[in-house]
Amino acid sequence: MPTPLKDTTKSDKTGTGSKSDVAEHLHKAVCSSYVLFAKTQGYHWNVVGPQFYSLHKMFEEQYNDLFLAIDELAERVRALQSKAPFSLQEMLKTGSIHEQTKLPNAEEMVKDLITGHEAVVVDLKSGIESAEAADDAATADLLTGRLEVHGKTLWMLRATLQG
Numbered sequence: 630m631p632t633p634l635k636d637t638t639k640s641d642k643t644g645t646g647s648k649s650d651v652a653e654h655l656h657k658a659v660c661s662s663y664v665l666f667a668k669t670q671g672y673h674w675n676v677v678g679p680q681f682y683s684l685h686k687m688f689e690e691q692y693n694d695l696f697l698a699i700d701e702l703a704e705r706v707r708a709l710q711s712k713a714p715f716s717l718q719e720m721l722k723t724g725s726i727h728e729q730t731k732l733p734n735a736e737e738m739v740k741d742l743i744t745g746h747e748a749v750v751v752d753l754k755s756g757i758e759s760a761e762a763a764d765d766a767a768t769a770d771l772l773t774g775r776l777e778v779h780g781k782t783l784w785m786l787r788a789t790l791q792g
């Protein structure tokens with residue numbers, strides 16, 4: 630019986646440019662996005678002050694977007710035959726977002742969310758690099774789409790701090 634040919638395609642290598650490397654980056658983006666989602670919803674519930682209504686509504690739009698995005702990203706992890714995160718502990722440990730121990734005021738909430746979205750952007754950019762190195766156009770496209778959304782969210786959050 631002939632020995633099966635060893636698959637030497639990029640997608641099966643380990644390390645940079647491999648499918649598992651892409652999945653690892655995606656996994657981190659899911660974890661970061663999930664913590665950012667929970668934080669944004671917590672701020673939606675607890676924000677007070679003169680900008681209450683606009684921030685309450687804006688945070689709602691943002692956590693709804695993150696909720697849908699997390700599902701897409703996590704399912705892409707599964708499509709790459711990797712395990713998606715399944716515990717909050719894992720999301721906090723693996724993700725780039727830190728929880729607050731004290732409830733911030735409205736301005737601090739906006740600043741904290743800006744920091745959070747910037748951290749997710751860093752995760753997404755390294756994920757895109759990894760996907761491109763692995764010739765994984767589907768993941769690169771998915772992450773590029775998310776990069777655009779986070780860019781818009783950052784613009785909105787920063788605009789509320791001006792004037």
Ligand SMILES: [Fe+2]
Nearest residue numbers: 673674685689
């Ligand atoms: Fe609500």
